Amino acid sequence: MKKFLFRLYLILMKFVASFSKINSKSIVILNGAGRSGSNGYLFAKYMKKNHSDYEVTVVEPWPSSHLSFSIWRKIGQAEFIMTTHQPFKIHSQQINIQFWHGVPLKRMGIMANNTERKADLRNVKLWQKNADIVCSSSDLYETMMSACCAIETSKYQKVGFPRIDVLKKPVITKKQLLHDLFKQVDDQAQIGIYMPTFRYELEDGQIIKQIKAGNFLVLPDFDIEELNQELKKQHRYLLIKLHPYEQQLVGNFTSQYSQIAFLNDDYLFKYECDLYELLGATSFLITDFSSIYFDYLALDRPIIFITNFLSQYQKKRGLLIGPYPEVVPGPCVKSQKELVAVLAARDDYQAKRHYWYNLTNQVQNISACEAIFKLMNKD
Template sequence: MKSVLFGWYIRFLKLCAFFVPIRSNSFVILNGAGRSGSNGYLFYKYLRKEHPELNVTLVEPWPSSHLKWSVWKKIGGAQYIFTTHQPFKIKRKQISFSLWHGIPLKRMGFMAYNTKYHTNKHNMNIWQHQADYIASSSDIYETLMASCVGIDTNKFIRTGFPRLDFLNKPISKRIILKDLFDSDNEKAKIGIYMPTFRYELEDKTIMNQIESGNFFAFDDFDIVALNSTLVENNQYLIVKLHPYEMKLVSAEMKQASNIAFLNNNYLNENDIDLYELLGITDFLMTDFSSIFFDYLLLNRPIIFVSNFLKQYSKARGLLMSPYENIVPGQQVLNQKELQIILKNIDKDPYKERRNKLCTIFFEKDKNCCQSIYELTKRVN
């Protein structure tokens, strides 16, 4: 019932905003990606810094039923609208740019095992009619997105993604160590663990493990032993869970000296995005998250936590397989294996493989924000 009412709410506000006149060179960014690698938010930061003469509005969270009419007027009067998820615009004359939020590894849309055809068909129609331009990094990205969502290939523009520009513009490592770990260890190596959304596996056991503080959902999880391994190797681990999972983790499990949970509050309060922090990390741990593709550009060690590979392959499916031939890093199924790899993180045999994958997924990975801005001038 709530979704139906929300749909009518959006239709009503779109109708009202339709009569707002379009203002030249007005930009609205509808950010539905929070601060976790948001192309929308980082493009907004670029515009504010490099083009202060522009009229730019950041709308977040999006979509929302709590937006003021003044915000809807800006959306209705925007010449350019940028989105991080589904494309959106109110008038045909508006120009809609889709920045999306990652190169997909897991199946989605038409390709997923756990979606419905009529929903996918509805979403395809939205993309066809609402998206004018879709940021792309490579041929393979366009192939994957077109397969999943049914996008017309002539909508893709090889601009790259705004967040890629910020991988090489990181904030201070010293500040992160102090803020998150209260440490000034000059030998520190920082890793980050970013799993995908595990709630969709519909397995209560996994959620119960996470709620108990077992953020890996390992059967042999031992936070004391894990923290000891990190201390021995001058390693610090940032844990960035999906917001839903983050709410489950009990406060008493956040006290390990070399393990810190990163939530959106810290990012919001400091006006930074995760990708402005990612560049200071020395290694990544993930499972099936698209973040590993972007991390290829840093060419640093990646550890793949694959304890739920069978479940994901069955419930949703992967776009590329076999998994072990795609991922450029060591796989772990339990904490014992993870601790061994952490002790030998510098022995990294995957550099060449990461470089090769990087050339496949990123034909465009620099000056992405500038490329998108210049595109707006050409289609004016």
């Protein structure tokens, strides 16, 4: 019922906004990605710094039923509407540039196991009607996106993604991260980050219960004191960045341990930065089925995959590539014992990382933001 009412709300507000006259050099970015690798937020920062003659409005959170009429007028007036999730625009004359928010790894849309056909077909129509330009990084990206959303090939433009532009240029140093989040000084420090996917959709109450109890890795042999000691031996520090929806459910965590800290959104907002603007200060990534690992390949640093919910996730939603343990460019672990062992082991996955990086990113030596700006001004 809520979804139906929200669709009615959108129809009404689109009608109201349709009376606005389009202004050239006006951009609205509908940002549904928060500060977790938001192409929209990062492109807005680029535009405000390099092309101040454009009026750029970032609307967040999006979608929302609490936007003011003045914001809806700006959406109706924009020459370009840029989206991080479903494509959207008011007038047919407006140009929608679809950034999306990650290389698809999990099945979605018409490919997913847990969606309704009626909603999937409605989504396909939205892409066909509203998406004018779909930013892309590779043929593989286009194949996976089209498999899920039936996007026509003519819509794709290989211009890359703004979030990749900032990966190698961290705005917060490793030294500052150690000081701010761990209260430590360590010349040998290696900071890793753990970023899980959207585990709530598994509809397993025990998972969220364990997270709330402090078992953020949701491993059967989890022992935070032991993990902290093992990390300390290796001069490793672990940042925990929960999925935004999980963070809403459990709230902001704090840690009393020397080697473990939680990266909450308030830290990112404090420094007016996106998560990707500090990833370059990290030395390794731990994830499960989050597509962040495709982006992290640009840093060519070790990636570890926690797969104790693999079969459950494949059954509930499904993955677009597999068999998962064979194709991912890093070791897979199912317990804390295995995780600790892998952290101490030699990295033997560089060649596999390079293979997947070249496969998923065919525009490695360009600025995505500059390429997108040129595309906007192409006659």
